[in-house]
Amino acid sequence: xxxxxxxxxxxxxxxxxxxxxxxxxxxxxxxxxxxxxxxxxxxxxxxxxxxxxxxxxxxxxxxxxxxxxxxxxxxxxxxxxxxxxxxxxxxxxxxxxxxxxxxxxxxxxxxxxxxxxxxxxxxxxxxxxxxxxxxxxxxxxxxxxxxxxxxxxxxxxxxxxxxxxxxxxxxxxxxxxxxxxxxxxxxxxxxxxxxxxxxxxxxxxxxxxxxxxxxxxxxxxxxxxxxxxxxxxxxxxxxxxxxxxxxxxxxxxxxxxxxxxxxxxxxxxxxxxxxxxxxxxxxxxxxxxxxxxxxxxxxxxxxxxxxxxx
Amino acid sequence: xxxxxxxxxxxxxxxxxxxxxxxxxxxxxxxxxxxxxxxxxxxxxxxxxxxxxxxxxxxxxxxxxxxxxxxxxxxxxxxxxxxxxxxxxxxxxxxxxxxxxxxxxxxxxxxxxxxxxxxxxxxxxxxxxxxxxxxxxxxxxxxxxxxxxxxxxxxxxxxxxxxxxxxxxxxxxxxxxxxxxxxxxxxxxxxxxxxxxxxxxxxxxxxxxxxxxxxxxxxxxxxxxxxxxxxxxxxxxxxxxxxxxxxxxxxxxxxxxxxxx
Numbered sequence: 263x264x265x266x267x268x269x270x271x272x273x274x275x276x277x278x279x280x281x282x283x284x285x286x287x288x289x290x291x292x293x294x295x296x297x298x299x300x301x302x303x304x305x306x307x308x309x310x311x312x313x314x315x316x317x318x319x320x321x322x323x324x325x326x327x328x329x330x331x332x333x334x335x336x337x338x339x340x341x342x343x344x345x346x347x348x349x350x351x352x353x354x355x356x357x358x359x360x361x362x363x364x365x366x367x368x369x370x371x372x373x374x375x376x377x378x379x380x381x382x383x384x385x386x387x388x389x390x391x392x393x394x395x396x397x398x399x400x401x402x403x404x405x406x407x408x409x410x411x412x413x414x415x416x417x418x419x420x421x422x423x424x425x426x427x428x429x430x431x432x433x434x435x436x437x438x439x440x441x442x443x444x445x446x447x448x449x450x451x452x453x454x455x456x457x458x459x460x461x462x463x464x465x466x467x468x469x470x471x472x473x474x475x476x477x478x479x480x481x482x483x484x485x486x487x488x489x490x491x492x493x494x495x496x497x498x499x500x501x502x503x504x505x506x507x508x509x510x511x512x513x514x515x516x517x518x519x520x521x522x523x524x525x526x527x528x529x530x531x532x533x534x535x536x537x538x539x540x541x542x543x544x545x546x547x548x549x550x551x552x553x554x555x556x557x558x559x560x561x562x563x564x565x566x567x568x569x570x571x572x
Numbered sequence: 573x574x575x576x577x578x579x580x581x582x583x584x585x586x587x588x589x590x591x592x593x594x595x596x597x598x599x600x601x602x603x604x605x606x607x608x609x610x611x612x613x614x615x616x617x618x619x620x621x622x623x624x625x626x627x628x629x630x631x632x633x634x635x636x637x638x639x640x641x642x643x644x645x646x647x648x649x650x651x652x653x654x655x656x657x658x659x660x661x662x663x664x665x666x667x668x669x670x671x672x673x674x675x676x677x678x679x680x681x682x683x684x685x686x687x688x689x690x691x692x693x694x695x696x697x698x699x700x701x702x703x704x705x706x707x708x709x710x711x712x713x714x715x716x717x718x719x720x721x722x723x724x725x726x727x728x729x730x731x732x733x734x735x736x737x738x739x740x741x742x743x744x745x746x747x748x749x750x751x752x753x754x755x756x757x758x759x760x761x762x763x764x765x766x767x768x769x770x771x772x773x774x775x776x777x778x779x780x781x782x783x784x785x786x787x788x789x790x791x792x793x794x795x796x797x798x799x800x801x802x803x804x805x806x807x808x809x810x811x812x813x814x815x816x817x818x819x820x821x822x823x824x825x826x827x828x829x830x831x832x833x
Contacts, residue, residue, distance in 0.1 A: 475681065
């Protein structure tokens with residue numbers, strides 16, 4: 263707990279920076295509003311102001327800066343505004359018994375979470391199986407590894423619409439399936455790389471030891487390579503689950519989806535409601551944080567069972 | 573061939589092909605190890621002592637000559653689980669307890685649960701680690717870890733124990749203690765032991781037969797049958813016989829070096 267103070271200080275500094283940034287970000291909008299409300303603003307006219315730097319505008323209209331902190335559709339909302347919007351679309355709706363209404367972020371988060379977990383499971387399975395293949399077969403290593411690396415250089419936003427078009431060609435109408443595939447596409451790679459490293463982590467001596475017991479390939483996989491790879495696996499899973507969430511959200515963006523956090527971000531953009539975007543972004547961040555924490559907790563549990571020093 | 577001959581090497585050679593040309597790790601090695609022998613291999617780095625042990629264990633393939641273990645090819649002997657091997661690093665699995673580590677070969681060889689438990693207890697007692705079965709390796713000192721790895725090699729019924737500098741990384745005091753324990757263990761179990769070491773006192777103290785080797789090419793320069801009695805307290809190292817044998821080992825090592833200088 264001795265670190266509480268420094269951690270809080272850093273957190274406060276970030277919030278302070280955010281608050282400071284709100285003023286220049288929103289000054290033009292604030293001045294437009296003020297002008298419309300009949301106040302005198304220097305210089306007059308929104309077009310003239312667009313030629314003037316925000317710093318000058320702030321210096322010439324110090325009285326109107328505060329307005330930027332209370333806009334309905336701010337370019338950059340304050341943390342309190344984002345928090346309020348988050349609460350309005352989650353806790354408050356839950357209190358009114360409408361947690362799963364289509365206006366609730368709990369509903370959209372749940373949709374995203376489902377696809378994320380589905381994609382995560384799929385990606386992890388592909389990653390682990392691929393790694394086992396690569397470690398045990400030179401042919402697999404030469405044929406799969408380059409494609410795995412190339413696959414990650416293709417921008418996922420370019421690929422996502424194609425996956426959706428292709429899966430609807432195949433008669434898959436369920437939106438969750440292509441989303442999960444996109445999510446698995448991003449998620450399998452860190453798992454694959456981590457598991458290859460983990461399965462190869464046993465030393466020459468450890469492998470020789472098993473040879474002196476005349477152990478078969480399956481026994482050495484089960485007794486040595488697999489347990490040796492567990493720490494690597496968990497580290498990869500933490501990256502993988504975050505990648506799976508990103509994949510799902512990307513899968514929800516360009517696809518005409520109407521539910522999910524990605525769809526909320528897109529809709530917020532189209533309807534000019536930055537608060538909705540920010541609330542969805544924070545919901546996604548909270549979700550990612552929760553998933554990574556959960557895996558970290560499972561890792562701790564597994565490591566303790568495997569006798570690692572607490 | 574005599575049934576008492578556990579390891580027989582004749583004109584054994586092993587040449588590694590490297591980018592800098594062939595390396596003669598072993599050249600024309602002739603050696604017989606009898607049942608119940610305690611044979612030490614001593615020599616500078618690159619003399620082939622570890623390579624020879626690895627050939628016996630079928631972890632390396634000789635490129636010339638013949639080698640039999642228990643009258644079979646080394647690989648057949650490995651498949652028959654004829655030997656236990658102790659590496660320089662204890663190499664215990666960190667995720668298994670000490671008992672779990674000793675169970676490892678037994679699990680692979682398909683022993684029953686009851687038999688495993690019984691054997692684990694027996695070898696733990698043999699290496700004086702009773703009561704430590706439930707501990708994880710990191711909770712034990714280096715010396716205790718190495719004892720556990722010896723127990724692991726003793727857990728199944730192999731008559732041969734191959735040890736590759738097992739005490740090389742331990743300090744002098746722990747080493748003395750483990751040497752004494754190893755002798756008494758050898759005495760009680762009647763195993764045939766092949767033991768690689770860098771240390772002249774260790775080789776002389778432990779062995780019934782000392783094989784002195786030299787590098788480039790790796791070969792045997794002297795084989796010394798120890799005149800020391802089987803009963804060996806630590807202070808035997810101050811006796812005249814002991815010092816004489818140590819002298820002869822040192823001379824053998826120097827002669828091996830003389831060739832290349």
